[in-house]
Amino acid sequence: MTQDQQQENRVEQQRVPAAELAEQLAWHWENQARPRLAGLTDAEYFWEPVPGCWNVRPRGTSMAPVQGGSGDFTIDFAFPEPEPAPVTTIAWRVAHLLVAVLGMRNAAHFGGRPVSYEDFDYPGTAQEALELLDGYYAAWITAVSALSPGELAAPAGEAEGRWAQQPMSALVLHINREMIHHLAEIALLRDLYANGLR
Numbered sequence: 079m080t081q082d083q084q085q086e087n088r089v090e091q092q093r094v095p096a097a098e099l100a101e102q103l104a105w106h107w108e109n110q111a112r113p114r115l116a117g118l119t120d121a122e123y124f125w126e127p128v129p130g131c132w133n134v135r136p137r138g139t140s141m142a143p144v145q146g147g148s149g150d151f152t153i154d155f156a157f158p159e160p161e162p163a164p165v166t167t168i169a170w171r172v173a174h175l176l177v178a179v180l181g182m183r184n185a186a187h188f189g190g191r192p193v194s195y196e197d198f199d200y201p202g203t204a205q206e207a208l209e210l211l212d213g214y215y216a217a218w219i220t221a222v223s224a225l226s227p228g229e230l231a232a233p234a235g236e237a238e239g240r241w242a243q244q245p246m247s248a249l250v251l252h253i254n255r256e257m258i259h260h261l262a263e264i265a266l267l268r269d270l271y272a273n274g275l276r
């Protein structure tokens with residue numbers, strides 16, 4: 079993308095107010111995603127629908143090439159990611175939302191506690207995971223809702239790597255997409271579990 083195209087993109091996205099960007103995710107969270115997480119059990123949270131899933135596991139029990147985490151549970155990974163990538167469990171997907179989607183962005187842009195896959199203390203129960211997810215989501219959506227038009231148009235910054243020069247509004251849209259699609263995947267896994275695929 080040329081600099082002129084990036085500037086046109088910034089100007090176009092600046093026209094969308096923060097409240098509208100936040101509302102896209104907030105509506106999905108409040109009306110679809112969060113209600114679908116109600117009653118999530120530990121059995122569902124850790125359920126592996128096929129052999130070889132990536133999961134969150136008690137420390138020392140994983141066979142994955144990379145096992146990140148600072149606490150009693152670790153997350154499965156590999157670098158580079160294999161092709162095809164393993165199917166991931168609800169626990170893994172929630173951990174991804176906590177660390178890479180919300181946690182790192184809350185830290186980089188809104189003063190949250192720094193997190194990484196390597197040093198995160200992964201929750202060992204569905205309830206603990208949902209409590210963390212609720213808190214991380216609330217921090218994100220509150221901060222995004224308060225962004226000014228100038229802040230939305232400003233470059234996202236170094237924390238976003240090769241997308242550093244993209245406007246903050248582009249990052250917000252990206253996080254909306256990440257949250258919506260991963261939460262939909264989690265809902266599908268719950269449907270499969272509830273309908274006897276286990």
